Amino acid sequence: MNPLSLLSFLLLFAFQNPSSHPDNFSAKQGVASLKPSDPEGIGVGAKKITGAKMYFDGTGKMLHKKWTYWKGPRLSAKLPVKWPLVKDPDGSGVAMSAKDPDPNASKGLYGSADLVTKDEFCDFRAHVEFLVRKPGGNSGVYLQNRYEIQILDGDSTTHGMAAIINEQAAPYYVYNGPGKWNAYDINFRAARFKGGHLVEQPRVTIYFNGVKIHEDMEIRQVWGGPNSGIDGGNNDGKGITDKPGGLKLQSEGHEVLYRNIWIKKLDMKFPETNF
Secondary structure (H helix, E strand, O other), X not given: OOHHHHHHHHHHHHHHXXXXXXXXXXXXXXXXXXXXXXXXXXXOOOOOOOOOEEEEOOOHHHHHHHEEEOOOOOOOXXXXXXXXXXXXXXXOOEEEEOOOOOHHHHOOOOXXXXXXXXXXXXXXXXXXXXXXXXXXXXXXXXXXXXXXXXXXXXXXXXXXXXXXOOOEOOOHHHOOOOOOEEEEEEEEEOOEEEOOEEEEOOEEEEEEOOEEEEEEEEOOOOOOOOOOOOOOOOHHHOOOOOOOEOOEEOOOOOOEEEEEEEEEEEOOOOOOOOO
16 A cells, blocks of 8 residues: 555544544443543533532422423413423433423424523523434524524534534534433523624533533524524524523424433623633
């Protein structure tokens, strides 16, 4: 094999072989191996950090106390919240399922039975664990009920798993796959305004299963139209306002499970979101 061919082979191998990616992820084990230099409280099973509040601990009491349906233009589900509580597939505890029994949600109409925290946020850190039951499972985590961090099994595009929807794709190899728990750890800084005018876009840093996949990324707009979340129908999603918003979980007729959700309110003085 000539040197040029050898170089091409090595480059192709590095691209296709997950073990050649960052050393804090084991593709063979399907889990992140956290290092001492990693932030506190990230990855699957991470415990709530100091100052954070638990938003789902596996109990129906907390589900009904902390969450409600988003009252968007397509809402058809009715309170009380009907997201099913199911046995955690890993054998311990209880998770909630995004498969709301509302007929419109079962048809995949997002916004018909989406769940949002009653508390609203500007800057915050969030930890969300999810499990996609079957191939093709679809849901999403919305920051400030505006900006979707996608959950979509089988898709590695800017509309796919762990993407900042329609703006920034994520490395798909970090995903643990259907039937296994995954974790998003998110630092989010809200858009800033002066005199009612947008002067700084929102920004986000995200760890996925302990691997940093988005570093201090600017988010340009809200995607998906008025049924997607706050400001979705405002100037085609570009008309961002300064209204705080909750953390939202999307219901699209798929059995995507959630557990261990906690959030800490922050006050980020500067436009930088690294942990």
